[in-house]
Amino acid sequence: MALILAVNAGSSSLKISLYRPTDNRDQPVDLVLTSSITNISSPPATFKFDGHKEEVPADEVKDHASAFACFLRRLKTLRGHDPTDIRHICHRVVHGGDFTTRLPVDRSAYHRIHGLSDLAPLHNGAALAVIEACLEKIQHAQSIAYFDSAFHRTIPSHIQAYAIDQTVAAKRGLKKYGFHGLSYAFILRSVASFLQRPQDTLNLIVLHLGSGASICAIRNGRSLDTSMGLTPLSGLPGATRSGDVDPSLIFHYTNKAGRMTHDPSLATDLRITAAEDILNRRSGWQSLAGTTDFGLICSRADPHAPPPSSPGPTTDPNAADPRCTLAFHLVVDRILDFVGAYHLKLGCAVDALVFSGGIGEKSALLRGVVGERVGCLGYVKVDEGRNERAGEEVERAVVVDIGVQAQGERAKRILVCQTDEQVEMARGCALDEEFRVKD
Numbered sequence: 001m002a003l004i005l006a007v008n009a010g011s012s013s014l015k016i017s018l019y020r021p022t023d024n025r026d027q028p029v030d031l032v033l034t035s036s037i038t039n040i041s042s043p044p045a046t047f048k049f050d051g052h053k054e055e056v057p058a059d060e061v062k063d064h065a066s067a068f069a070c071f072l073r074r075l076k077t078l079r080g081h082d083p084t085d086i087r088h089i090c091h092r093v094v095h096g097g098d099f100t101t102r103l104p105v106d107r108s109a110y111h112r113i114h115g116l117s118d119l120a121p122l123h124n125g126a127a128l129a130v131i132e133a134c135l136e137k138i139q140h141a142q143s144i145a146y147f148d149s150a151f152h153r154t155i156p157s158h159i160q161a162y163a164i165d166q167t168v169a170a171k172r173g174l175k176k177y178g179f180h181g182l183s184y185a186f187i188l189r190s191v192a193s194f195l196q197r198p199q200d201t202l203n204l205i206v207l208h209l210g211s212g213a214s215i216c217a218i219r220n221g222r223s224l225d226t227s228m229g230l231t232p233l234s235g236l237p238g239a240t241r242s243g244d245v246d247p248s249l250i251f252h253y254t255n256k257a258g259r260m261t262h263d264p265s266l267a268t269d270l271r272i273t274a275a276e277d278i279l280n281r282r283s284g285w286q287s288l289a290g291t292t293d294f295g296l297i298c299s300r301a302d303p304h305a306p307p308p309s310s311p312g313p314t315t316d317p318n319a320a321d322p323r324c325t326l327a328f329h330l331v332v333d334r335i336l337d338f339v340g341a342y343h344l345k346l347g348c349a350v351d352a353l354v355f356s357g358g359i360g361e362k363s364a365l366l367r368g369v370v371g372e373r374v375g376c377l378g379y380v381k382v383d384e385g386r387n388e389r390a391g392e393e394v395e396r397a398v399v400v401d402i403g404v405q406a407q408g409e410r411a412k413r414i415l416v417c418q419t420d421e422q423v424e425m426a427r428g429c430a431l432d433e434e435f436r437v438k439d
């Protein structure tokens, strides 16, 4: 057997899927199994393996390397698969700097990726910890890095550039890179197939809303702009990330902003300042509402109430929680900032607004509220029933239309897409001549 393993190291999760290559170019891989380990940085972690779910003791999973070891053990005990069956290992690496395509990983490539770690403090270190384990323990398999940033190589230079000294910018690589690119590539292909249109004719605004959240404007099938920038911190708020703030805010937040942190809970030997730590790991809706679970925020927020000006915790278990109300409306507000701007950048010629990521796929409430607000731009009205059912339907269908049907032809569509970064990598690997298995 020559299986392909695809590993997606998120900020606090590890999603891993195993595939068997096929001879069918339209569907070049078949899924063998899929698993995920969540809450890695706030133990106990939860391990899911197809139907099997267990809480993993804190001493078994404390970082991404031990989470990967935990997966390999269960791969053997629960499914009888040996790593010897694996021929290629695809790794999602969030920051690829100026790499525009996948990179087979040897020691030298490893060090080049390591050099970019400071620019994706919650991600590259985690991916490298897994790559390290593969280089050591699964030596017969070829590790390949697939970069989130590569999808955004088409962003025009005036959109990539920050308004700073361009000599310094060029020397230090200070520009917009953009992330979630594997997800956007998957969504673009899936939506093109759903709409039965060639990818290069599509104009989309895609929302990838998970623990890390971003938006991408796609023009003629290429990234035109995206909300994340030099690092995955800018743009929308995330579970623990602030998103955009006035850059001067940090100098007023703490006078220790520039010092290095020595937090042992960080995945690897990352060099990260107190300012980066606060904005990346101690902000976002966790800091507003006390939870990283946006589902919980949706269930406790009042979507109709004007957001409170100084929210505090509530003691009535049935009342909406003002902190959740604030977090919910703040996220909606920032989403609207980008949708409005990208709609204009696309010349108002948008084929569809697409929701994806854990929140985009599961929260009918958020889709409904955003859908209502974008109606003035010519988007279809959201159909309540289709919107409610979309969370389940998208698991089977990958792309679901949630617009009112009768309006569908003329109005701009609103879709939900269940994204899958692992299959995007595995697909690329199976179709790649360089990695074609010759036996």
Ligand SMILES: Nc1ncnc2c1ncn2[C@@H]1O[C@H](COP(=O)(O)OP(=O)(O)O)[C@@H](O)[C@H]1O
Binding pocket: 010, 011, 012, 013, 209, 210, 211, 212, 239, 292, 293, 294, 295, 296, 298, 357, 358, 359, 362, 363
């Ligand atoms: N029913 C729900 N409603 C809203 N948000 C949800 C729901 N279920 C899960 N989520 C959110 O989805 C997030 C996970 O999304 P995902 O894209 O898998 O994130 P990541 O890959 O960044 O870890 C969770 O952190 C949670 O906040």
Ligand SMILES: CC(=O)OP(=O)(O)O
Binding pocket: 009, 010, 011, 012, 094, 148, 179, 180, 210, 211, 212, 213, 232
């Ligand atoms: C780039 C990024 O933020 O990724 P994730 O959402 O997986 O944390």
Ligand SMILES: [Mg+2]
Binding pocket: 010, 210, 211
């Ligand atoms: Mg993710």
